[in-house]
Amino acid sequence: MYVLEKKTDTKNNISDINPIEIFKRLYPINKWKNAGYFVEDYIDKINPYWLQFEPASRFSHFTLGVIYAILMIVGLCGNFMVIFMFLRCKILRTSGNILILNLAISDGLMMFEIPFFLYNTFQEGPALGEIGCLIYGFLGGLSGCSSIMTLTSISLDRFFVIKYPLNRKYSKIRSKVCLFVSWMYAIVFSSIPLLNTQLGTYVPEGLLTSCSFDYLTDSQKVRSFIFSFFTAAWLIPMSIISFSYVNIVRTVLVKNKGKKLGAFKNDSFRHIKEEKKNRQEIRLAFIIFFIIILWFVAWTPYATIALLGIFGQKHLITPMSSMIPAMFCKTASCVDPFIYALSHTKFKRELKALVFRSDRKKREPVKPSRNIDTIQTIQRSFEDDKYSNDGVEVEFIRVDSIECSSVRGKTQEQMAEHFRNIESDIDDLDATCSKWIFKPTFSNRSSSIRKLARSLSQRGSLKRQRSQEFH
Numbered sequence: 001m002y003v004l005e006k007k008t009d010t011k012n013n014i015s016d017i018n019p020i021e022i023f024k025r026l027y028p029i030n031k032w033k034n035a036g037y038f039v040e041d042y043i044d045k046i047n048p049y050w051l052q053f054e055p056a057s058r059f060s061h062f063t064l065g066v067i068y069a070i071l072m073i074v075g076l077c078g079n080f081m082v083i084f085m086f087l088r089c090k091i092l093r094t095s096g097n098i099l100i101l102n103l104a105i106s107d108g109l110m111m112f113e114i115p116f117f118l119y120n121t122f123q124e125g126p127a128l129g130e131i132g133c134l135i136y137g138f139l140g141g142l143s144g145c146s147s148i149m150t151l152t153s154i155s156l157d158r159f160f161v162i163k164y165p166l167n168r169k170y171s172k173i174r175s176k177v178c179l180f181v182s183w184m185y186a187i188v189f190s191s192i193p194l195l196n197t198q199l200g201t202y203v204p205e206g207l208l209t210s211c212s213f214d215y216l217t218d219s220q221k222v223r224s225f226i227f228s229f230f231t232a233a234w235l236i237p238m239s240i241i242s243f244s245y246v247n248i249v250r251t252v253l254v255k256n257k258g259k260k261l262g263a264f265k266n267d268s269f270r271h272i273k274e275e276k277k278n279r280q281e282i283r284l285a286f287i288i289f290f291i292i293i294l295w296f297v298a299w300t301p302y303a304t305i306a307l308l309g310i311f312g313q314k315h316l317i318t319p320m321s322s323m324i325p326a327m328f329c330k331t332a333s334c335v336d337p338f339i340y341a342l343s344h345t346k347f348k349r350e351l352k353a354l355v356f357r358s359d360r361k362k363r364e365p366v367k368p369s370r371n372i373d374t375i376q377t378i379q380r381s382f383e384d385d386k387y388s389n390d391g392v393e394v395e396f397i398r399v400d401s402i403e404c405s406s407v408r409g410k411t412q413e414q415m416a417e418h419f420r421n422i423e424s425d426i427d428d429l430d431a432t433c434s435k436w437i438f439k440p441t442f443s444n445r446s447s448s449i450r451k452l453a454r455s456l457s458q459r460g461s462l463k464r465q466r467s468q469e470f471h
Contacts, residue, residue: 020044022051027208032127042130046204047216053319056207058124064207065121067327071334072114078337079108081351089350095171096157100340102179103150103291107333110143114330120209133211134194137202140212141190144299144329145233149185151292152237153178155244158285163251189229199225206322215309216317223310234303241292248285287343291336298332301325 023029023043032038082104086092116136120127128136157175193201193213200222203214213226302325308316340347 026051026055027125028123029125032123032125032129035123035127037132038127038129042126045130045201046126046208047214049216049314050204050206050208050319055124056319061121061124061207061209064209064323064327065118068114068117068121068330071327071330072111072118075111075330075334075337076108078334079104079111082337082340082347083108085347085350085354088354092346092350095175096154096161098175099150099154099157099178102182103147103154104337106143106146106150107336109139110147110330110333113139113143117210121207124209126204126208126211133204134202137211137213138190138194140329141193141202142186143333145186145189146182147333148233148237148295148299149182150178151288151295152240153182154288155241155292158288159244159247162248162282162285185232189232192225198222206319206326208319210323210326212326213306215306216314226306226310230303230306234299238296245285245289245292248282252282283343283345287340290343291339294335294339295332298328302329 020040020043023046029038029040029043033040083101086097086101086104113136116128116132120132126133153175157171157178160174161171192199198219198221200214200217200219202211204210205212205215213229214222215226217223302322305317305322305325308314
C-alpha cells in the first residue's frame with residue numbers, strides 16, 4: 001500500500017519556503033498549463049499544509065481513478081433506473097415516492113462531479129485549476145446537502161404517514177414543501193463559497209485532485225462557517241431523523257400490541273385495505289432507515305475530518321485519510337438506488353414486469369387468430385370530485401375487444417365452439433345492460449350517494465335476473 005511521507009525540509013518551516021517553488025518542483029505544472037486550465041497564481045489558494053507531503057504515486061492515482069470510474073458508472077445506471085421507473089410507472093408516483101425520486105436525482109447529481117476528479121487524477125494534480133475546483137466543490141456540496149435534507153424530509157413523511165395513517169389530506173403539499181426547502185437549503189449553503197467572500201471558497205484537498213471547504217484554514221470566519229454548515233447539514237438533520245424514527249418505532253410497537261389484545265379486530269374490506277397499506281408504509285420506512293444508516297456511515301468520517309481541521313487537530317490528517325472518507329460519500333450515492341430497488345415491493349414488481357414483458361415480446365411473438373370480447377373491470381376513486389371526502393370508490397365493467405391467440409391442444413372445431421359460447425354470453429350481457437354498468441363498492445358509512453349507488457346496483461341485478469329467466 002502506498003504510504004505518504006512528509007518532506008523533512010518543510011515539516012516545521014512551511015511558511016519560510018515559497019509554496020510555488022515547492023509545487024513546481026513536485027508537480028508537472030507545465031503539462032497542466034499547456035492544457036489551458038491551470039495558472040500558477042492558483043497555487044496560492046492551496047493550503048500550505050498539503051505541500052509538506054510527497055505527491056502520491058502514479059499507481060495510487062490510477063487505483064483511485066478506476067474506483068471512482070466504477071462508482072460513477074454504477075451510480076448513474078442505478079439512479080437513472082430509479083428515475084426512469086418513477087416517470088414511466090404511474091403506480092409509483094405517490095407523494096412519498098416523490099421524495100425517493102428526489103433522492104435519486106441528488107445522488108445522480110453527485111456522480112457528475114466524478115469526471116472532474118478523474119481528469120485531475122490521471123493528470124496527477126489540480127490540472128483543471130480554479131474553475132474545475134469550484135464546479136467540483138459546488139456539485140459535491142449541493143448534492144450532498146440535498147441528499148441529507150431529502151432523507152430528513154422522507155423520515156418526517158414516514159412519521160406522519162405511520163403516526164396518522166388516516167390524515168393524508170396534505171401529503172402532496174407536504175412533499176412539495178419539503179422538496180422546495182431541501183433544494184433552497186442546499187443551494188444557499190453550497191453557493192456561499194462560490195462568492196469568494198471572507199467565509200472561504202472551495203480549495204484543493206488531500207491529493208489535490210478533489211476540492212472542498214478549506215477546513216485547515218486559520219481564519220476564524222471560515223471556521224465558523226464550516227461549523228455552521230456542519231450543524232445545518234449533519235447535526236440538525238440527524239436529530240430530526242432520530243426523532244422521527246424513534247416515534248415510528250413507538251407507533252409500530254403500540255399497534256402490534258393492540259392487535260394482540262384484539263383492539264384492532266375489524267374484518268371490513270376498508271379496514272383490511274387500510275391495514276395492508278399501512279404495513280407497506282412501515283416496510284418502506286425501515287428501508288429508508290437503512291439508507292439513512294448508510295448515509296450516516298458514509299458521511300460521518302468526512303465530517304470528522306472537517307471538525308478535526310477547524311479545531312486545530314490538523315496533525316491527525318493526511319492526504320489519504322481525507323481521500324478515503326470522500327470516496328465513502330460517493331459510495332453511498334451509488335448504493336442507495338439498489339437498496340431501494342431490491343427492497344421496495346412495488347418497484348421490484350414493476351421492474352420485473354418491464355424486463356420480462358420486453359423479453360417475452362422478443363422471444364415469444366403471439367400470432368392473433370381472431371378478435372373476441374372480454375370483460376374488463378376498472379376501479380376509479382373520486383379524488384378530485386366534490387364527493388371525495390366520502391371516499392366513494394366506484395367500479396365500472398367495460399366490454400373491450402382484445403386479440404386472442406390460439407390455444408394449444410384444441411382442434412379447430414373445439415376452438416370455434418369455444419368462441420361461439422363466449423360470443424353468446426357477451427351478447428346476452430349486451431342485451432340486458434348498456435356499455436357501462438354502474439357497480440359501486442362502498443364502505444360501512446351511510447350517505448345519500450351510497451344509498452343511490454345501492455339502489456342502482458339492485459336495479460341492475462334485477463334486470464340481469466329477469467333477462468336470464470327470459471332466456
